[in-house]
Amino acid sequence: MLEVRGLKKQIGDTVILNGVDISIDKGDVVAVLGPSGSGKTTLLRCMNYLERPDAGEMIADGRTYDMSSLSKREIAEYRRYTSFVFQNYNLFLNRTAMGNVTEGLVTARRMDRTKAQKIAAAALDKVGLSDKYDAFPSELSGGQQQRVAIARAIATEPKIIFFDEPTSALDPELIGEVLDVIKSLADEGMTMLIVTHEINFAKNVSDKVVFLDEGELIVEEETDKFFDMQDNDRVTRFLGTLNR
Amino acid sequence: MEDRLTAILIDSFPKILIPGLIRTIPLTAISFALAMVIAVAVAIIQVADVPVLKQIARFYIWIIRGTPLLVQLYIVFFGLPDLGFMIPAFPCAIAVFAINEGAYCSETMRAAIESVPAGQMEAGYCVGMSYLQIMRRIVLPQAFRTAFPPLSNSLIGMVKDTSLAANITVMEMFMATQRIVGRTYEALALYMEVALIYLIFCTVLTKLQSLGEKKLQALNGGAGNA
Ligand SMILES: Nc1ncnc2c1ncn2[C@@H]1O[C@H](COP(=O)(O)OP(=O)(O)OP(=O)(O)O)[C@@H](O)[C@H]1O
Ligand SMILES: [Mg+2]
Numbered sequence: 001m002l003e004v005r006g007l008k009k010q011i012g013d014t015v016i017l018n019g020v021d022i023s024i025d026k027g028d029v030v031a032v033l034g035p036s037g038s039g040k041t042t043l044l045r046c047m048n049y050l051e052r053p054d055a056g057e058m059i060a061d062g063r064t065y066d067m068s069s070l071s072k073r074e075i076a077e078y079r080r081y082t083s084f085v086f087q088n089y090n091l092f093l094n095r096t097a098m099g100n101v102t103e104g105l106v107t108a109r110r111m112d113r114t115k116a117q118k119i120a121a122a123a124l125d126k127v128g129l130s131d132k133y134d135a136f137p138s139e140l141s142g143g144q145q146q147r148v149a150i151a152r153a154i155a156t157e158p159k160i161i162f163f164d165e166p167t168s169a170l171d172p173e174l175i176g177e178v179l180d181v182i183k184s185l186a187d188e189g190m191t192m193l194i195v196t197h198e199i200n201f202a203k204n205v206s207d208k209v210v211f212l213d214e215g216e217l218i219v220e221e222e223t224d225k226f227f228d229m230q231d232n233d234r235v236t237r238f239l240g241t242l243n244r
Numbered sequence: 245m246e247d248r249l250t251a252i253l254i255d256s257f258p259k260i261l262i263p264g265l266i267r268t269i270p271l272t273a274i275s276f277a278l279a280m281v282i283a284v285a286v287a288i289i290q291v292a293d294v295p296v297l298k299q300i301a302r303f304y305i306w307i308i309r310g311t312p313l314l315v316q317l318y319i320v321f322f323g324l325p326d327l328g329f330m331i332p333a334f335p336c337a338i339a340v341f342a343i344n345e346g347a348y349c350s351e352t353m354r355a356a357i358e359s360v361p362a363g364q365m366e367a368g369y370c371v372g373m374s375y376l377q378i379m380r381r382i383v384l385p386q387a388f389r390t391a392f393p394p395l396s397n398s399l400i401g402m403v404k405d406t407s408l409a410a411n412i413t414v415m416e417m418f419m420a421t422q423r424i425v426g427r428t429y430e431a432l433a434l435y436m437e438v439a440l441i442y443l444i445f446c447t448v449l450t451k452l453q454s455l456g457e458k459k460l461q462a463l464n465g466g467a468g469n470a
Pocket of ligand 2: 040041
């Protein structure tokens, strides 16, 4: 459904991503793992064009695009089918929970407000926030904010959602509520690419793991096989650090 | 003696206040409104890094902030006629005050826009909004909240700066007072009187500022921007 080939990103003289290939099928939940600084965030940001890749091809809907030269319009068109959930939520601070979800529907998709509110209400109900429609981000806990962000991400009916460490800014007791929501999306067959340090979550929810190290994609493997891997030094070392 | 002074003060009060109401206040209000339009446009041009326009914006700010307001008033009112541009005093004052204040306020706005976390812009892109949509609906409202106290400060400063318009024959409060002093020679009492009226205007604005801050607070949902 979505395939990236030879994705390169350089900042100044530093190579951050050195030719990454990744392919995601419809309904896949792909966990992106790797040590800190390996380029996971950059990979996701490049895949949604928040950073401009220096090179790479993207194959979406059977068409091939040069990632480094996509026009603004093509990027906008592509983003109609994607959503992004940020580590620090990035809710619109001057909008209520409801406003956060309707904003993209009303302004970008020109949907009529009543219809947008209906969709937003359904999305907020789904993430368990039916009593928080009118709350501003400053009035919500981190876990609630992240759930609003997820509601905002699903309301536009994307074909894929990118998650960048959706729980790592949260207090430990709030992580569960967010992971539960993501798991329920997985159960419904939503296609997702999730950067996470929650290894058990990755183990239980993902279909596939991609493992990054120093800007290179070292392994792309079915989840069960990945966690049983013995023959790759970098992977065993990484899994070792987690088990300590 | 005392009676004469009291009579002068009472008699002059409306003669000062009325120019205040029909000149000082409109001059301030119109100029400031125009200044805000300039400020937002110039700030966005810089933040959005629009080529050429950005250089023009920096040049404009450099010139305006580097020269005295009084000199700017003189150049436009007394200088431009040499080139064949005669502008009546009141519109001339409005133009100069707007252009002058616009330069200062654009820096306030630019700083306020830059203080809005970059994630707001990125989140907007990710839900499909365009740069201008995000600016107008997400970033600027937050920036205005940050900029509101310093902008109020500028507005209050401007009320008083309009007295400089007396120098280019605008019959505002200060000039009205000067005329009465010229007739009565009661400089101390009359200048104190006009000072008091400026103080009242500014006090009202200060009150409006705190009301406005509360209102903005509510619109943005209470606590901080960050
Ligand atoms: N703007 C930047 N300028 C220079 N280097 C950068 C910049 N952004 C990221 N990097 C570098 O790129 C590398 C990859 O960063 P990235 O944030 O993608 O890593 P990550 O895998 O998400 O790490 P973490 O697990 O800590 O979030 C790091 O070495 C980082 O220092
Ligand atoms: Mg990261």
